[in-house]
Amino acid sequence: MKLSRRRFLAFTGTTAASAATLGDSLLFNPARAAESSQQPGKVNLDYPTIPVGKAGDLRVGQAVSFTYPDSSSPCNLIKTGRETRGGVGPDSDIVAYSILCTHMGCPVVYSAEERTFKCPCHFSVFDSELNGQMVSGQATESLPRILLSYRASDDSIEAVGVEGLIYGRQANILPSA
The missing domain is CATH 1.20.5 (Single alpha-helices involved in coiled-coils or other helix-helix interfaces)
Structure with a gap:
């Protein structure tokens, strides 16, 4: 037929x-x-609240490493030194991102001079002051931004969520074993 x-x-x-x-x-x-x-x-999503540091301990341009929302997800906390959209802290200049490149998951490196994250594998560049926006390279998505909260009473910064999808995951929160 x-x-x-x-x-x-x-x-x-x-x-x-x-x-x-x-x-x-x-x-x-x-x-x-x-x-x-x-x-x-x-x-x-049921994101955990995890302390990541004190605002007063941060230095402009120095990346502070931590993991969020679990130990398999490396992140960097950055004090940019200028008010940044989505930033927290007394000067609204503290931001955090997953450091897994959205192209193929290579760990990106923060460049304080250029205020960007650079992927050493395929040369994608992400802007730390524009929500991790992809500037150039192979990646097609911005770096996932780690949502932060700031408590002035004790100068503490906590990670409270993720905006965007962490590379290699179907959901940012992994299922319990």
């Missing part, structure tokens, strides 16, 4: 739509995502 182009397209279109609907209903989110009652459709 010969299949006409019209019947073939109708069949494949129906099959694809059915698969997409079924796949959407069967998705499992290992991060235990919950729908927000304040914003229906928005997903909230």
Whole structure:
């Protein structure tokens, strides 16, 4: 039996739509995502709150290493020395990013002179003062930004979430073993 182009397209279109609907209903989110009652459709992940340092201990341009949201995710905390969008601290100049390049996961290195993160593997460059935006290179996405909170009472900085997807993950929060 010969299949006409019209019947073939109708069949494949129906099959694809059915698969997409079924796949959407069967998705499992290992991060235990919950729908927000304040914003229906928005997903909230159960990010841990982890102390990462004191604002007064930071020096301009010096990267401070930590891991977040788990020990398999290296990050850098940077005091930029100028007010930065999304920055915290007394001068709103403290930011943090995952240091796994969004191209292939190589660890990026912070350059205080250029105020950028550079990937030594494939030469992508990310702007530390513009939300980790990709400036040049092979990467097509910005570095995931680590959301921070600042408490003036004890000068402490805590990591509280991630904006963007950490390289190599389907969800930023890994499932419990």
